Amino acid sequence: MKIDELDKRILKHLQEDSKKTNKEIANDLKLSVTAIYERIKKLERDGIIAKYVALVNPENVGKGFMVLCQIKLIQHKKEILTKFEKDITSLPEVIECLHVSGDYDYILKVLVKDMDEYREFMVAKLTSLDHIGSTKSVFTINKVKQSTIINL
Amino acid sequence: MKIDELDKRILKHLQEDSKKTNKEIANDLKLSVTAIYERIKKLERDGIIAKYVALVNPENVGKGFMVLCQIKLIQHKKEILTKFEKDITSLPEVIECLHVSGDYDYILKVLVKDMDEYREFMVAKLTSLDHIGSTKSVFTINKVKQSTIINL
């Protein structure tokens, strides 16, 4: 459950490129292939490594328009929150949904093709949900940095 | 450059789990291994698949505190924006930096251990940057949904 410096260096490799072979990592870290192998398996077992995924370039598949949608609910009763969270989670356009502090209750990260598709998402899906108080859309002008790498 | 239904189904598999073998995918989609292989290679060449990565569970490595930090700059001259973006990109705590529309210029996604570490990040790193006008921190109460899967 506690990771040492070696684990961190392995994780750095795998967070950058999970296709790196154990051999490559072993060479870089001056260790045997099996040592690396066993460490990685342990990191997987312990849930440090959650999963391995392919990252798709949104721009190249017509999902280059990113909008952060802030949402305020009318009430804050538990059933309402739960229902809202369940509904939101089922929407594929919503890549991320955070329950947050501040003026709004939730912030969604929505990925669509363009403003037309976003409007469609708003009217057809979002505003038809129950208990939505108000929304505020923040449009992404530029993705300055986007990373999945956690610094350890 | 244009992807068909089959490509989409392959991407769905790989976005969920990039460790799936071509054989597994081939079985599921009732195709030969080579057909799947060639398609995946094409998706990689065309930049549809950007990269393969290991996703680390932030909670399990002491980075469970996520803050969205909204930033307003004092000026909006090109040199200032460029400098700010360069500086921000180099900070490992900042997983994401978006240039956005609205009341603030930028929204950062910051990953740290706890409030103490966030305060340290603010005073030592963020507010020492030039041309920062004002900031507003939004704290994550709960990660309702977090996905890297783009719906195609």
Add this chain to the structure above:
DNA sequence: TATGAAAAGTGCTATAT
């Protein structure tokens, strides 16, 4: 916990349809 060698499985290439 790490190592090296052997076994099993996958990816890759060439060939064929």
Add this chain to the structure above:
DNA sequence: ATATAGCACTTTTCATA
């Protein structure tokens, strides 16, 4: 454009220190 077959490489297991 998709399928089959052989080779190379990687992962995985095991014996050992």
